Amino acid sequence: GTFVLRIEDTDEARNRPEWTDGIIDALAWIGISSTDAAFEGPYFQSNYAEQHVAAAQQLFQSGHAYYCDLTSEQIQERSKLTGKSGYDGYSRDRGLGPAAGRVLRFRVPEGATVVHDTVRGQVTFENADIEDFVLLRGNGSPMFLLANVVDDITMRISHVIRAEEHLPNTPKQQMLWLALGQDPPVWAHVPVLVNEQRKKLSKRRDKVALEGYRDEGFMADAMINYLMTLGWAPKGDTEIVPWAQMEADFRLEDVTHSPAFFDVKKLTAFNGEYIRAMPTDEFIVACEPWLQRWRAAHPTVEWQQSVWRAMAAEVQTRIGLLAEAPGYIDFLLFAEPEMSEGAVAKAAATLDARDVMIELIAAYETVEWQRDPLKDTFDQIVLARDMKPGKAGTPLRVAITGRTVGPPMYESLVLLGRDETLRRMRAFLDGPLST
């Protein structure tokens, strides 16, 4: 069926409609489209405001609610006197009618309220612990709690699925459903997500925006897959599972009860898995937005699609985020690679770096410009000196790429060409290796 997403009535939602559009857009990214969902905005902007007040009046007429003229200051004073916190039901039997400045309060009945929660089982609340809460403000406007219930009844909501933080409010809402003559919906309270301090993720403090992850190069499938493992686990020993299977296997009853930490490291690992699982042609296309961004940032550098295509498969196994892709091939495009200071120092400190480089330049002037000859030539030079190939390769790598790590060396040299390779090697010899 269809589900309704209730969007919080924050200042942002109220003053900036595009903020809500952003949420809808981000949800579309992970596959929640407007064909599946009806998006309900701030409640007071909804078409149901009249119904909220009408419901309140119905509650007053049926005796489920009463008016009260106490101000919050007066309530505080009374609670000081009685030693009990909160509103004590002072106006319950005073028979007050509606008037400006008077709030309408719900008459909480005797007994207990049992909430049947699909995730957590039965939760019992003593009604004596719940104060007679406000339904209508002094100015006659409905409170969120009431609006929420009335909207849900109007929209024929069957399941209310929300975060655990709403569980304490549920008995109030259930009493409202009952007082309005309705059977309460199925409740399901799923655990909250927490940060490393184990505090509930908050918009102000934590990085929670879906679109933020999308822009960093996380893929929707990986995001969905990871999110699903929070509070629930697919059967078997692997957590990387296609959506169709999770959709088929998921049961609200199986959701865990405790809060989960949102681990970006694990998300990134999942993302890497999804990146590697793509056919390379698809990967090339998926990277395009970030490549475009790179081109925009380097307008003077000529983009070489053939170079990118040739290296794509190598890049694919090395990144966890699509946004990292350009950084792996940029040295092939720049006229001059960006030299990392640490890398240069490491190269310069390599044993016999200068002598090996001189020998290698001489050999590369005539060698056939293919991967295997390039590699064999280097190996012979190094082996003749009784050196270990691993470390001995550092100066060459740094001369060409400016870094100590990067994609495979000889494949890169082939793409770079003999002239440019020799130019970079000579420049490195005359520069960092000159002393």
Place this chain on the structure above:
RNA sequence: GCCCCCAUCGUCUAGUGGCCUAGGACACCACCCUUUCAAGGUGGCGGCACGGGUUCGAAUCCCGUUGGGGGUGCCA
């Protein structure tokens, strides 16, 4: 203060009384592969918060303690 929820490796989890000398994933470490870095392969480190019960038997059931989180507005 009062109310509610929660408690298995660092993290996410499997586990619904015997299959558990507790399984997997991420992270970390080692080795293999590899002129770098990855990927891949193999192995390792690491946990049932504590105390009482119930039971022939408890990670699993009950009670308590401790710890964590959330809620308690004329906010949403």
